[in-house]
Amino acid sequence: MSGYSGGYDAIVVGLGGMGSAAAYRLAERGLSVLGLDRFGPAHDRGSSHGGSRITRQAYFEDPAYVPLLQRAAELWDQASVESGRSLVDWTGGVMVGRPDGPTVAGSLASAREWGLEHELLEAPAIRSRFPQLRPSDTDVALVERRAGVVNPEESVRAHLSLARRAGARLHHGETVLDWTSTGHGVRVRTDHGVYSADKLVLAPGAWATEVIADLGLPLQVERYVQFWFAPDDPAAFAGHPVWIWEGENDRQAYGFGAGEDGTVKVAFFRGGAPCDPHSVDRTVYPGEVDEIATFVGRHVPGAVRNFVRAKTCLYTCTPDHHFVIAPHPGHDDVVLACGFSGHGFKFVPVVGEIVSDLVADGVTRHPIGLFDPTRPALVRTPEHVA
Template sequence: MGYDVIVVGLGGMGSAAARHLAGRGLRVLGCERFSPAHDRGSSHGGSRITRQAYFEDPAYVPLLQRSADLWDRTAAESGRELVRWTGGIWAGRPDGPTVGGSLASARRWGLEHEVLDAAALRRRFPALRPADGEVAVVESRAGALHPEHSVRAHLELAAAAGADLRFGVTVHGWTASASGVRVRTGAGVFEADRLVVAPGAWAGSLLGLPVRAERYVQFWFEPADPSTFDGHPVWIWEGAGGRQVYGFPTDVDGLVKVAFFRGGRPCEPEGVDRTVHPSEIDEVAGFAGRYVPGAVHRFVRAKTCLYECTPDHDFVLGHHPAQENVVLACGFSGHGFKFVPVVGEIVADLVQHGRTAHPIDLFDPTRPGLTARPGEHVA
């Protein structure tokens, strides 16, 4: 079978790319080294935050708005629950980047929001313990995504549209020329007109980009009073030293999930330490316990995951600088999952038309500090 496009990596971004490409009638081959919706990369753990009052940069907001619509559409088409719109709370000092950046995005794009001082926050959300002088931006169009359900939904929709999806297939390298692309795998060599590379934490080795894998840990705790967190908004708290901790309302097990947003340990994705150490549990419980004490009553379990970080923490999304028939989708730096469906749409635009109407200048693969090597690419 001849292929129009090969998609390398079928995690969050790759699965969405395969779904959108196949849905437009292209002949798609997808290659994934692990099983569907696996737990070896960045797209697992039962929940991810989605939000629109984006403290990173207001330029992301139009993509978030489109993504929110696509999450709802994909859920309806797949029959899977992909998102719970719980609302969101972004808290900390009023002059900190979490509150200040969220407020700037909300005002720039006219997002529905309110600002609560410490007293109002304690009254509205009794589980929270802000210090006097802390404030929060509260928005309604935020919530919890289910990453495994999302990956499976996109894979199912891609397969239903005719995509050839292969798992347990490791990509060892690829080449591209004006006549097409060749992808070397453990299952043989495949050829197509175009290539999408969405390798997650393996972007550094497969693309020669300065994308660093970092190890993080997700923690689940039994709350002191589960009813306090039932239906509670998702939250991000910027605490002492500017460190951010985030959390979710109770899930199907009645547990609360918390984790740190930044400060992960650089690692090699092939040899990451999957053991969660007691000191790590104590650290997150101590930090989160200052602001949401009832959430971390009793530790239950934890699991590692990987970020794939660029130097500036902005994405890499666009044509390969040296090969126009290769599209890169990587470097999502720990805040990309909420963009999964719109990234799939953007990738399909770039493959099919060579351009997209979505604003992606911020993610230019040729921006300073990023260099992808041309020629032979070896994992």
């Protein structure tokens, strides 16, 4: 790149999961990179926290994600080695529900289309293989080996460290006020100053509706809660595969094996309340604890013996729950990475690679057609505009 006069090759706005990986991959290419984030490193105000995130490949959301997940798996292992941090634990995964439900049927479709190693178990075999689980007689489970746990805070710290090592300048505690595409690059104004660059990456998480307001994407920020319980037998959950359970009315909960402190983390996947990221209610109420304990208690009863703690988390959702990763349709010098809809963290390293491709080369070899910001699901109808 030529380098905008007095500026950077690229500015990355947002240094959570996606932005930290993008900053690293851009700096690794030899570009001069400035990263900006309104909060501190690996903060808990957005979506990249909570100690654990599920990664999996038999993807019930859409088989089109699978090649990205396979590349992400390679990059998770690579980033662990390069950073010297333990970022992923391949525990395996168990997806439980009725045979024709979206969780099992969708996972099975992806596994078969891409030839992923998997097993399909009926209820007696589930109980025998995973005695902590209590399926009904009509439940089945898809079991996959290449699933596990990613640590979000460690991931962000690792990618920030690798970005700095590659020469990126990272400014935390600095809020972006606005940005402008000048036709010869971009200018970004913050509460600390004004910066210029050839290219701009917008990975602002829950603040996307503000930072990308010009595009009018129909994004909705939703409040979710992550819960930690002390199980009745921590040893029985040590190293347990991650699980997703589809219950009544297709509602999904998910959970992990016991962490280093002996607690088990569980949460609901959908059904969060719309919120404002600036004023989200971060109080967790007894009724919310009772709801998750009741649901999980029916299916994984030993996991939720005693409530320990909880923490809120934000999803930034598109109407179809697919991501937005693409050049800005109105500005060739701006790349978007947002709308990850609560299932994006497992893609962090490959999103960083895709973004760096789009910034440096204008194209990527990865399949990202599903993430086009001009797709019909993201076109606002007159009632949305009003």
